[in-house]
Structures are given as C-alpha cells and as structure tokens.
Amino acid sequence: KAGVTQTPRYLIKTRGQQVTLSCSPISGHRSVSWYQQTPGQGLQFLFEYFSETQRNKGNFPGRFSGRQFSNSRSEMNVSTLELGDSALYLCASSFGEGGQVLGNGELFFGEGSRLTVL
Amino acid sequence: AQSVAQPEDQVNVAEGNPLTVKCTYSVSGNPYLFWYVQYPNRGLQFLLKYITGDNLVKGSYGFEAEFNKSQTSFHLKKPSALVSDSALYFCAVRDLFGAGNNRKLIWGLGTSLAVNP
Numbered sequence: 001k002a003g004v005t006q007t008p009r010y011l012i013k014t015r016g017q018q019v020t021l022s023c024s025p026i027s028g029h030r031s032v033s034w035y036q037q038t039p040g041q042g043l044q045f046l047f048e049y050f051s052e053t054q055r056n057k058g059n060f061p062g063r064f065s066g067r068q069f070s071n072s073r074s075e076m077n078v079s080t081l082e083l084g085d086s087a088l089y090l091c092a093s094s095f096g097e098g099g100q101v102l103g104n105g106e107l108f109f110g111e112g113s114r115l116t117v118l
Numbered sequence: 119a120q121s122v123a124q125p126e127d128q129v130n131v132a133e134g135n136p137l138t139v140k141c142t143y144s145v146s147g148n149p150y151l152f153w154y155v156q157y158p159n160r161g162l163q164f165l166l167k168y169i170t171g172d173n174l175v176k177g178s179y180g181f182e183a184e185f186n187k188s189q190t191s192f193h194l195k196k197p198s199a200l201v202s203d204s205a206l207y208f209c210a211v212r213d214l215f216g217a218g219n220n221r222k223l224i225w226g227l228g229t230s231l232a233v234n235p
Contacts, residue, residue: 004161045223
C-alpha cells in the first residue's frame with residue numbers, strides 16, 4: 001500500500017512568488033492535514049480537509065490556502081512568499097474524519113516538501 | 119489552555135543504555151497522548167498512543183511510554199538504545215472529550231535523540 005506522497009520534495013522560490021504543493025493521501029484515507037515545520041516553531045497546524053471541505057484552520061495569514069479534490073488529493077498554495085515561509089511543509093492523511101482534530105490522532109505523514117525562499 | 123512541553127531539546131545516550139524522552143502536558147479534561155518519531159529528511163511516524171487503561175503503553179521499535187496522571191507526564195522509554203533510534207521525537211496531546219478548539223491535537227517542539235555508538 002503506497003504511503004502519503006508529496007510533490008515536489010524540494011523547491012526554491014524568491015520573495016513575492018507563489019507556490020503550490022501537492023499531497024496524495026493513502027488510498028482510502030479521506031482526511032488530509034497540512035503542517036509547517038521549522039526549527040524554532042516546531043510543528044504548526046495549517047489546515048485540515050475532509051471530503052473536499054476545510055474542517056479546521058490554524059493561525060496562518062490568508063496567503064496560505066488549500067483545497068481538496070474529489071479523489072482526496074490535496075494542494076496547498078502560498079502566495080506572495082516571504083523569507084519566513086521557508087520551511088518543511090508536511091501533509092498527513094488519516095482514515096477518519098479529521099485526523100488533526102476530530103479523528104483518533106493516528107496520522108500518516110508524507111516526507112514533506114522543503115521550501116526555500118530567497 | 120492545552121499545552122505540551124518537551125523540556126529537553128536534545129538527549130544523548132550511549133548505545134545499549136536505557137533512554138528516556140520526557141513529555142509533560144496540560145489539558146482541561148482527559149488526555150489522549152501520542153508519540154511520533156521523525157528520522158532525518160523524513161515525515162513523522164506514529165509510535166504509540168495512550169487513551170485509557172494500563173499506564174504503560176507499548177509501541178513500535180521496542181519503545182514504550184508511561185502515563186503518569188499525577189505528574190501529568192507521558193515519558194517515552196526504551197530499555198536498550200540503538201544508534202538507529204537517533205531521530206527527532208514529538209509528543210502530542212488532545213483532550214479526549216473536548217469540543218471545538220479543545221479537540222485540536224497540540225504538538226510539543228520535539229526532542230532530538232542522539233544515540234552514540
């Protein structure tokens with residue numbers, strides 16, 4: 001059974017640009033959560049989707065957005081990139097309704113997309 | 119407010135020695151506790167969880183964790199460390215019966231474990 005797949009694994013952007021990251025969950029999983037990981041702030045929750053609906057959102061500015069498709073694949077977008085957006089962006093899927101908030105907490109993570117903003 | 123603390127940024131232990139990675143928590147209701155591990159350049163992997171029952175929970179790769187309600191702790195342990203256990207370990211907590219924002223999974227900042235040969 002394939003795991004959670006995130007693309008691209010690495011990318012470099014410049015300030016002001018935008019970026020789209022993709023996440024394909026484990027087959028059968030309908031919940032996808034996104035996280036930003038930085039050395040100083042740890043794991044910060046961005047948002048969570050279930051059945052194409054955003055169920056929960058963390059404390060990030062509106063430049064961060066996401067969506068989920070009917071096949072449960074999810075994308076997140078960051079517009080007008082800032083230097084501070086440099087981070088590892090992790091996607092996690094779970095079987096139940098909302099792994100981050102409403103589910104049983106057993107999340108399956110992808111290997112992440114490492115974004116560097118210059 | 120709910121919170122998780124991992125008081126040690128880094129833990130160093132010699133191979134073959136027992137290891138402990140500490141976690142303390144604060145929730146308003148009943149805690150639902152987790153440990154995850156992150157190997158270099160990888161995503162996080164679920165290790166174990168505590169909901170109710172026996173205070174000693176066994177998980178993957180020979181790890182176990184002890185729930186202590188009076189000390190509000192959930193320390194991760196392993197009797198004999200391996201060099202391959204070197205990784206970043208995250209503790210997380212949720213209020214088991216909370217509602218709204220109290221149902222969010224709260225993450226610790228992580229503890230870097232280095233096992234020396």
